[in-house]
Amino acid sequence: MNRHVSPSPLTQAATPMGTHPGYMPGFGNDFETEALPGALPQGMNSPQKVNYGLYGEQLSGTAFTALSHQNERTWCYRIRPSVKHSHRYTKIDLPYWKSAPHVDPDVISLGQYRWDPVPHSDAALTWLTGMRTMTTAGDVNTQVGMASHIYLVTQSMVDSYFYSADSELLVVPQEGHLRFITELGVIDVAPQEIAIIPRGLLYRVEVLSGPARGFVCENYGQKFDLPGRGPIGANCMANRRDFKTPVAAFEDRETSSTVTIKWCGQFHETKIGHSPLDVVAWHGNYAPCKYDLTTYCPVGSILFDHPDPSIFTVLTAPSGVEGTANIDFVLFRERWMVAEDTFRPPWYHKNIMSELMGNIYGQYDAKPKGFIPGGMSLHNMMLPHGPDKNAFEGASNADLQPQKLDNTMSFMFETRFPQHLTGFAANEAPLQDDYIDCWDDIEKKFDGTPGKK
Ligand SMILES: O=C(O)Cc1cc(O)ccc1O
């Protein structure tokens, strides 16, 4: 249990860019935090009257009846109940933010694909208008699968708020700093960090330094969790204490504002007369968090062979089939390679899962060239891939001393569902037409005689 009492409310004036009210450590903890002393009811959730004239409201992230170790909900004590925020909804179009099922008949998703970084343009883009869907998988209506997006953000949301009823968002910045000002507090993220924004949580996004670009995994299914470590034990990989959840912070601001809601793949808007970020105190285990990827402690092979990449899982979102994730978030970061008599980079393979990768910085060992920071690749269900010719020749002839893989941070969103390219990914984003040529000149070495070649 984390308990936090902050001395003063968060108002815009009290939080100039760059200062931050603070975080509480832990993943999935039962947190409690109040921005005004005594705002949080003690020993009960629904007193007849809440201190300061606040309204109590529950945000349920799992079914009321979910098993107790999976049950997630947060009690909010707010200036107005959320329902006061919604008037009539109107549909709006955000043409670049797509949801599954979205199969463009003119696009071929079967293939090995790689993209250069999607460039910034002169357009002023917010978190909403700057979201560019690359792939979709599964079905948003049945709450399975995911979408992958690139965001290009140059402009803060002003008097404009958003929540996704469809999904939890895993945000992986690659350039620029963003601030997520949420109902439950403020999260600042920079490259090498990630943020998790739960389904249904309302927020706006400000640009602390831009232009900002990054990757988003939109998870339609069950929430991301930490993987079981099995025989690895109680430590290493991602440790719970390195996740940070913001302390309560609120705005008491009366201005006409817009709330946008993503619901069943469609976007809707409603107008309100105040900031909806008015939660003065909260307690519960359904909350946003951030995580510094440089605190990820990689565990790997220390004698021979290359383990499956699941060894580098940071977070896993279950699919309902035990051991088979809806999505795994996997991190390839700096580490030592020490394996003896081993082809050290990723092996050639075909996978029932679909692998969407992004490069945060540096060089990836299986693809020393062409997969560059800000770039993405897709190796879809059962499509063969592996090291390019250069990586293969380099690794199979290398003197196998212990070697530090430095200056490298890439990740994978790996889903059990095939990923479908959007029209944007196929036609507008900088697709590398020659990507599959990287395996072209891999030569036949077999000549019928034994011995290593
Ligand atoms: O394809 C990739 O580069 C990702 C990957 C990395 C690895 O170390 C093993 C398998 C795998 O799919």
Ligand SMILES: [Fe+2]
């Ligand atoms: Fe792979």
